[in-house]
Amino acid sequence: MKGGRGAGESATRRAPAASARSRATRTPRFERQLPEQRRRALIDATIVCLKRYGHDGLSIRTISAAAGVSVGLINHHFPNKDxxxxxxxxxxxxxxxxxxxxxxxxxxxxxxxxxxxxxxxxxxxxxxxxxxxxxxxxxxxxxxxxxxxxxxxxxxxxxxxxxxxxxxxxxxxxxxxxxxxxxxxxxxxxxxxxxxxxxxxxxxxxxxxxxxxxxxxxxxxxxxxxxxxxxxxx
Amino acid sequence: MKGGRGAGESATRRAPAASARSRATRTPRFERQLPEQRRRALIDATIVCLKRYGHDGLSIRTISAAAGVSVGLINHHFPNKDxxxxxxxxxxxxxxxxxxxxxxxxxxxxxxxxxxxxxxxxxxxxxxxxxxxxxxxxxxxxxxxxxxxxxxxxxxxxxxxxxxxxxxxxxxxxxxxxxxxxxxxxxxxxxxxxxxxxxxxxxxxxxxxxxxxxxxxxxxxxxxxxxxxxxxxx
DNA sequence: AGGCTTGTTGAACGAGCGTACAACAGTGCA
DNA sequence: TGCACTGTTGTACGCTCGTTCAACAAGCCT
Known part of the structure; x- marks a missing residue:
């Protein structure tokens, strides 16, 4: 657990695509998702972390990193870790x-x-x-x-x-x-x-x-x- | 796990017994033990904590409290928690x-x-x-x-x-x-x-x-x- | 284009973690 | 009685933990 889990495990950041809406091609800092989708992604990330790190994988920071998401988001979609x-x-x-x-x-x-x-x-x-x-x-x-x-x-x-x-x-x-x-x-x-x-x-x-x-x-x-x-x- | 484990789970402190060595009956603050005995006691305490608290019981503080011993002692008898x-x-x-x-x-x-x-x-x-x-x-x-x-x-x-x-x-x-x-x-x-x-x-x-x-x-x-x-x- | 809703961020907090270490104190021996 | 040995204590340190929350911004509607 010491050596850092490494961020950006999922390719959340999109490549700068040509957009008709703005001249300067802007890369959105994140992508909004429907609660149901996000919840599912977090659940999947939890299982992945369990497989990878066992009981130690059950940490907010580990899971949110695996999901390519910030620490605060989990508590927005779930009342708590449990x-x-x-x-x-x-x-x-x-x-x-x-x-x-x-x-x-x-x-x-x-x-x-x-x-x-x-x-x-x-x-x-x-x-x-x-x-x-x-x-x-x-x-x-x-x-x-x-x-x-x-x-x-x-x-x-x-x-x-x-x-x-x-x-x-x-x-x-x-x-x-x-x-x-x-x-x-x-x-x-x-x-x-x-x-x-x-x-x-x-x-x-x-x-x-x-x-x-x-x-x-x-x-x-x-x-x-x-x-x-x-x-x-x- | 919030509400504190409660110290003094084992009766380490002895009652003030009449001693021929000193006039004022002094209560020893702790009892020295042979490394083998102490190691065994710590191992037993570990199992007790596992039974009581599951994975959360595997903490230095929880185990040493259950053994009626200070936090530092474990690392005197074992190189580390693992x-x-x-x-x-x-x-x-x-x-x-x-x-x-x-x-x-x-x-x-x-x-x-x-x-x-x-x-x-x-x-x-x-x-x-x-x-x-x-x-x-x-x-x-x-x-x-x-x-x-x-x-x-x-x-x-x-x-x-x-x-x-x-x-x-x-x-x-x-x-x-x-x-x-x-x-x-x-x-x-x-x-x-x-x-x-x-x-x-x-x-x-x-x-x-x-x-x-x-x-x-x-x-x-x-x-x-x-x-x-x-x-x-x- | 401007405003609103709300999904998302990331710093901050208090608590608990494992470990290190200097000081203390039992205990046997001279 | 005094000394040396070493089992024992408890504070301190640096870190990670779960959770909070004010600020931000994406996307939709008008």
């Missing part, structure tokens, strides 16, 4: 869930194909990335002592859980009532754990196994889950 | 691994019993604790940008991996060469992932399942692993 970080967390979460949902919708085949699409999307870019893990880890570190982060987490995590639950329900298509409910619930929990654990392992040490192998492991779990439900009854 | 944090990380890691090893050694029965002891120790206090997870998360957050933390991690993580590998090897007792090596390696990776994932899930949301259920899930995985090796060959 709200910006929470907004970034919400955005990060939403992008993940929406990406997953899109991948599943794109598959549109059997429940099994949709599950496969879900798993493959979990173990492929942009999710499967050490930088992305680093960002998550910083957010998780904030979780315990920031009610704001907690609220955002619960709001967005719901979407993820619902997606996974729905897919499992489709796979087991109504057979749920037949098998032991506890076993099923446990198996679903296990799938999430396996998925998260493998994802974590890969990000920490990408060399030890291939993404396809992770998908295979998860599919085997799902398979045993299905057969456990359908097996004794069919 | 070294203290790294030492705390090493201690935290070692305690985990040693606790696991002790639990396994205590079991001293069949390989299966030792594996059960390992799993039960993973899903029981003091490891299974939201505070403990919070500490891990902060350390993980430091990992990417601190070579010091990286070094400590690799040194201590080895012990954990070796323990798990040894137990798996015992369980499969020499049958390793027979089965498909890739499958086996994958299954071992899967076990780690399942274990870590379940542990994480429980710490984040303790209500959703019981520790015993997590142990059962892991044991089922190990079971399928053993039968996959022994099954086709026996």
């Amino acid at each position: 709200e910006l970080v929470a907004a970034a967390y919400r955005h990060f979460n939403s992008e993940l869930v929406e990406g997953m949902q899109a991948a599943v919708a794109r598959a549109e085949g059997s429940p099994r194909a949709r599950m496969r699409a879900f798993l493959e999307s979990s173990f492929a870019p942009p999710n499967l990335d050490a930088d992305v893990l680093a960002v998550w880890v910083v957010f998780w570190g904030l979780y315990r002592h920031s009610p704001l982060i907690q609220r955002v987490h619960h709001e967005t995590y719901q979407g993820y859980v619902r997606l996974l639950r729905a897919m499992l329900a489709d796979l087991l298509s109504g057979r749920r009532a037949r098998a032991g409910g506890i076993d099923l619930k446990l198996a679903a929990i296990g799938l999430t754990a396996l998925l998260d654990g493998l994802w974590l392992e890969w990000c920490l040490e990408p060399g030890t196994f291939r993404p396809a192998e992770a998908v295979a492991l998860c599919e085997a779990w799902v398979e045993s889950l299905v057969s456990r439900v359908a097996g004794p009854a069919d | 070294e203290l944090v790294a030492a705390a990380y090493r201690h935290f890691n070692s305690e985990l691994v040693e606790g696991m090893q002790a639990a396994v050694a205590r079991a001293e029965g069949s390989p299966r019993a030792r594996m059960r002891a390992f799993l039960e120790s993973s899903f029981a206090p003091p490891n299974l604790d939201a505070d403990v997870l919070a500490v891990w998360v902060v350390f993980w957050g430091l990992y990417r940008h601190s070579p010091l933390i990286q070094r400590v991690h690799h040194e201590t993580y080895q012990g954990y991996v070796r323990l798990l590998r040894a137990m798996l090897a015992d369980l499969l007792s020499g049958r390793r060469a027979r089965a498909g090596g890739i499958d086996l390696k994958l299954a071992a990776i899967g076990l780690t992932a399942l274990l870590d994932g379940l542990w994480l899930e429980w710490c984040l949301e303790p209500g959703t399942f019981r520790p015993a259920e997590a142990v059962a899930l892991c044991e089922a995985w190990v079971e399928s692993l053993v039968s996959r090796v022994a099954g086709p060959a026996d």
